[in-house]
Amino acid sequence: MFVARIALLFIICIWVRLTSQETVKVTLYYEALCPYCHEFIQDQLYPGYETLGDSLQLDLVPYGAAKHKKVHGKWKFSCQHGPKECYANKLHACVLNKNYTQAESMNFIGCLMKTANPEKDSNAKKCAYKKELSWETIKRCANGEEGDELFAHYGDVTDSLYPSLEYVPHILFNDKDNQTLEDSARDNFVKTVCAIFTDRPSGC
Template identity: 40%
Template structure:
């Protein structure tokens, strides 16, 4: 089935590289039993199944199985395997049994460099597939993942990057990423390009996230001057406010900068300032915020005076109190839309899907005294949007009577 070349590596032991000469279809038990191999590449070899213990006791630097009609990975395929990198992308994998990767051991200190399962057909991530594994990077890009069981990534103490881009996730619930934490480093998590509408307010509690990418989802627009990864705790028992944030003092400082902007400037200016700040390399860095202040006609001197006075503390504490009034009965996921301090689940649902359309429509109705709307003020709305706001018009009239 195989041709092989034997080479001697600089570290002194014999390495064997296999080149596939024909279709494999089924990889038999003990195909690579007790071997030390530099690379195994099974690329476009029509591999449809791998028998248990096919790679038993194998030591291999790179193991690649790609572009095959392989649909499942069973627990027992990679028994006692030592490796540095696994590339399993571009197959038809729909099912991975829990425990499949549990016996993998790193060839080098710090964990197994990478596992790529991108461009397969995974729909569900079960608890036990990746739990307690030793991967540093885990790529699950462009599958069909709709659901991830709670605790699926717990115990991955070597993890520095988890990429779930371009899947079909609709929400981020508590327990999926809640304990995504490594003792010696930060974790980059990408959920970009899904269809996420809701993120639980405590979804990222106890994590050590360095970067969270939620671009190109369906979250609408939201500004956070209060910590939604773990609520900021505040106390003024000593006569001055003391704030504690999950990610430390810099996070509290950035929250206070944004709170000062919201408290001192009109909505249009403060919104643009916060968007600029959050899009910068570091929202707690003065140089970045000063540049954003200049670009949005906000006085950085005024913001600094707010930060160094009791006013900044009061702004941040007020945001916390306002949020706490809504938790947990209202704010059980983010983003949450609250209009005129009144919460409507239906309004939240419509706003997240059609935020700008909903806001423009409501403002137009307020300006004209809730007149009968015409096609002109619904020109940008979809059919579902029109139906939704029509049903809610009476509620909004009562709502804005409170203004």
Template identity: 60%
Template sequence: MFLTRIILPLCIVCTFASSNSQDTVKVSLYYEALCPYSQEFIKDQLFPGYQVLGDVLDLDLVPYGKAKMSNINGKWKLTCQHGPKECFGNKIQACVLDLNYTQAKSMNFIGCVMSTETPENKKIAKKCAEKNKLSWTDIKLCMNGEQVNEIMEKMGNKTNNLEPKMMYVPYILFNDIHDDDVEDEARENFLKTVCKMFKNKPPGCSDFN
């Protein structure tokens, strides 16, 4: 069973509108590479759910969490809740998301690394990239250039501008709306939760009529 919000603050330092008229559901996930609850949700819920439903889900993944971005003497510095390794893991995933791969390729890569115990490990990231036919050369160029700072600044702004404010990770929105009860349901059974939101049930939702 996924741990409840009482435990989730270990990863910390409106009314829900049903989307029954839609044929796609937007799922926004604000998370951190090394938060165990982020890893658990992606590995056990989001990634398996996406493998069933595919692109009827519109995924908006934001690997930033409780990080802080600062500019010191013209140089960007990223500080992450779980240390430099998490910053590295966040950056790898952010670069993949920025490189305009298909949603399926990006999600398969993120599902691959987040299903391991060390998603920040460069060898694991390279292996997951090659497995999903992503260019490791392009990912490294992004990681080693100024581009990654711009990407992380964008991720940070998006996270910091959330309303209501993000107080813990993972933080989940459906169709740009956050609801505590729906989020709790999704942590327990993402597929069942999201299937309720379709008017015309996709094939993967046949068990949840």
């Protein structure tokens, strides 16, 4: 009886540890065609997510220096790298807001940002099929009112940032602006984020 109780307590301790795993929130303000954003996502953020998984709570905001306003009831956008970037941003916005897991969304975005032209449907389609997501659902969203509303929403999120956004990629850790951590993350994201954990996950 005593041994059974000890075993039960051991199992409960393991379950509590697993279900209360510490996470670090990483917020990224970016643009889909910004070369520096490409570099950070491709070389740092996505490999870091592959290493640390859902120990990270990723909050991606695809908007950057874009502008949005309603004209005759319809959203109009202008993006730093032109209309192609607006469309690419909408692709990201749609994937981030569909009923996909964080891993599914990140796998698609990681795949797309490795391509030379992430605004092209041909590349997005390949990434969607490769990651087993519905390309038709993503495309319909990005080309319709839903994509416009989601992109405008990310614009509102970006415009509400304080201090105001001055550059991309802009990285926050646990909703805090810390220039030292941000600069460090650009060079070694995994090392930077691992130092934030109180109880480091196995990937660290």
